[in-house]
Amino acid sequence: MPKSSTDRPTAPETVWLAAGRHTGPAPQKALREHLRELKNSERIQGFLETENAATPDGHVFEARWLVDGDVTVRARLATDGREDVDAERRWTLAAEAEQPWDLAWPSPATMFWPGNSGFSWDRDATAGLWLQDINPLPKDDAALRRLLKDIARHSWSINVVVHEAMTPDDEGRLPLARLLPPGLRHRVVEHRATPEQFHAVNWALGDLGTSVPRGGAVILSGTPARVGYDEQAFRVRSVFLDGSEPTELLDKIVEFAALPWPLPADAAATLTALRQEWRLLSLEEELAHARALVASYSDALDAMTKSRDLYREATELAHTALSEMAEYRDAASAVRGSAPGQDKHPLTKTLQRVTDSLLPRRAPRVDALQAARESEERARQSSG
Template sequence: MAKSSSSSTPVPDTAWLGSGCHLGPDAERDVRRNLIALKAAGVIDGFLDLDPVEAARSTDLFPRDESADPGPSARRVFEARWRVADGVTVRAQLTTYEPESRRIVGEGVTWVLAAEAERPWEASWPSPATMFWPDSDQVPWDHDRVPGVRLRTANHLPKDDGELRRLLRDCSRQSWFIHVVVHEAMTPDALGRRPVTAFLPPSLRHRVVEHRATPEQALIADFAMKRELGVGLPRGGAVVLPPTSQAPGYDPERFTVRAVFLDGTEPTELLRKIEEFASLPRPLPADAERVLTRLRQGWHLLTPDEELVHARAMVTRYAKALEAMTASCDLYREAAESALAALAEATGGNHTSPNPTPAAAADQDASPMKTLTKALALFRNPNR
C-alpha cells in the first residue's frame, strides 16, 4: 500500500472508508470468525472470502479491468452485504495487505475498508469496521497506519517537540481518520480517562482518533499544532484537526471547544463539533479512490436477482456487439464488391494488355486507380 495523499474528488456521502493495521498474529482468521458469527446471527446477509488473484480475474460473464486488481501485495479480499434502517443495502469490501516493510518489527497487516449504501450514510448505522473485525479490545485491528496511534482509546501525545510535530504531519498525510486533540486541564481519574470517542454514534466511532495532551503539555502542543497545521489548542479544551495544513474552508474557531470536562460525563459540545466536521465534504485520499472504485467495479457478492439482471445485461451487450460486427462485415463486403466492379469497368474486363504503348499503359494504370479511389471514398462516406 502506498502512502496516502489527497485528491480533488470529495468522499461520496454514501460511502464509509477506513484504513488501518492489525498487529495480531492472524488478521484473516479474526475476520473470518467474525463474519461467520454475524452470518449465523442474521446480522449480515452474506459474505465472501476471496483469493486476490481470483477476485481480479476476468471472465466472459464478468469482465473486469485493472481497477478490480487489489495489487501484488494483497493477502485476502473479503466482501459482506447487510441491511440497515428501512432495508437499505450496504455493500462492503475489506482487503488485507502484506506489511510495507518486513524489516519493521510489529508493523502488522495493513487493511483497507470501503462500504457504500444505497442512500447517504447515517452516523447511527452500525460501523462497517465491526462487521469485519470483532469489537473487542483483545483483537488489535484498530491501529492507524500512523505508528503508535490507535482507535477506541485516548492516545497521549509525544513529549518531545520533534516527535510531536512529526506525528501531526503523519496524521495529516497518511491517516484516513478524523483526528481530535483534547488537553487535560488536570490529570483525570478513571472515568476521565475514558475516551470521548466512546460517546460518538456507532458509525462515527471508528472514524475518529483521539489524542490527549497532558496538563504540562499545554504550551508545547499548542505551539506544535500552530506550526504544523495552523490551529491552536486551548488550555483545558479541544480542537478537531484539519485533514491537511491547507484544508479549504476549514475554520479553526468553528471546530474548537474552549472547555472539556473529563469527568466521565458526555462532552456534548465537542461531540457536536466532531459530528459537524464529519458531515462536511472531505478530500478523498488517493488510495481510497482506488479502493472505492474496486468496490464498485469488482463486486462479487451478488444476490440471485442481481445475477439475473447482470446476465441479461451481458446478453444485451453481446447482442449489440455482434450486430455491430455483422454490419461492419457487410460494409466491408460491399466496398470490396464495388472496388472489383469499378476495376472491371475501368479495364473492360481485361486486367492486362498484350503490347500497350507507354502512353496507353500510363493511362490504363491511372484510370483504374481513379475509379478505385472513388469507390473507397464512397465507402468512407458515413452517409453511404
C-alpha cells in the same frame, strides 16, 4: 488555515470509509469465522472471500446487510499479508448504503472484525494509534511535531487534540469513543496533551495553522481540508475531563464528520474498488448482470456483422472498379494501335463488349466509348 481542495471528488453521503492496522496473527481465519457467525444469526445477508489482487498474499472480504429494515449496505474490507506471518498489516474498509449514511447505524468495522481476537485491529493506519482509546502525545518535541504533521497529511481518521488543564483522575481518562455514535467510533483518533505540553503542542500545531485552547480541544482539518472547514468553528474552549459528557466537543465532531471530504488518492481507490470489483451479487443482481452481458454481446455481434458486410461490399466494389479499369485500358490501347485499311472488326467487337459491360454501371463512360466507335467508322469510310 489549510485550504480545501477543489479538484478532488468528495466522499458521497452514502459512503463510510476507514483505514487501519492490525497486529498479531493474520486475520483471515478470524474474519471468516466472524462473518459466518453473523450470517448464521442473520445479521448479514451474505459474505464472500477472495484474494486481493492489488496486494501480494492479501485477502478481500465482501459482506452485505440491511439497516433500518430495508436499506442495503454493501461493504468491502481488504487486508494484506500471509496467514502464517505474525506482523503488522494494513486494512481498508469501504461501505456504501442505498441512502445517505446514518451515524446511528452499526459501524461496518464491527460487521467484519470480531470483538475478541488474538490481535489488535482498531488502530489508525497512519501511525498505528488507537481508534477507540486515548493516545498520549509524544514527550519529545521533534517526535510530537512529526506525528501531528504525519496524521494531518495522511490519516483518513478524524483527529482530535485535547489538552488537559490538569492531570485527570480515572474518570477523566475515559476515551471519547464510548460516547460517539456507532458510525464514528472507528473513525476518530483522540490525542491527549498533558498540562505541561501546552506550549509544545501549540508549537507543533502552528505548522498546521491551528492551536488548541488551554484545557480545550481542536479538530484538525486533514489534508486536503474538508470543504467548509473553519479552524475557529472546530475549537472548543473547555473540555471537562471529570467523567461528564463533553457535549460541545461531541457535537463538533459530528458536525465535522458531515463536511464534504475531498478524498485522498488511496481512499478514492478504495471506493472505486468497492463499486467496480464487487462480486457478492444477489440472485436479482446476477440476473440483471446476465441480461446486461447478453445485451452487450448482442450489440457487439451486430456491429461485427455490419462491419463484415460493409467490408465485403467495399471489396466487391474495389474488384469491379479494377476490372473495369483493365477493360477500358485494353479498349483504349486497341483504338490507338489500329491503322487505316486494316480489318477493324475485332476492335469493333471488343469495344462493343466493353460498352455493353460498363453501360449499366458506369454510364458516364459510354460517351467516350461511343466516340471511339464513331472515330473508327469515320476512319473506315475515309480509307474506303
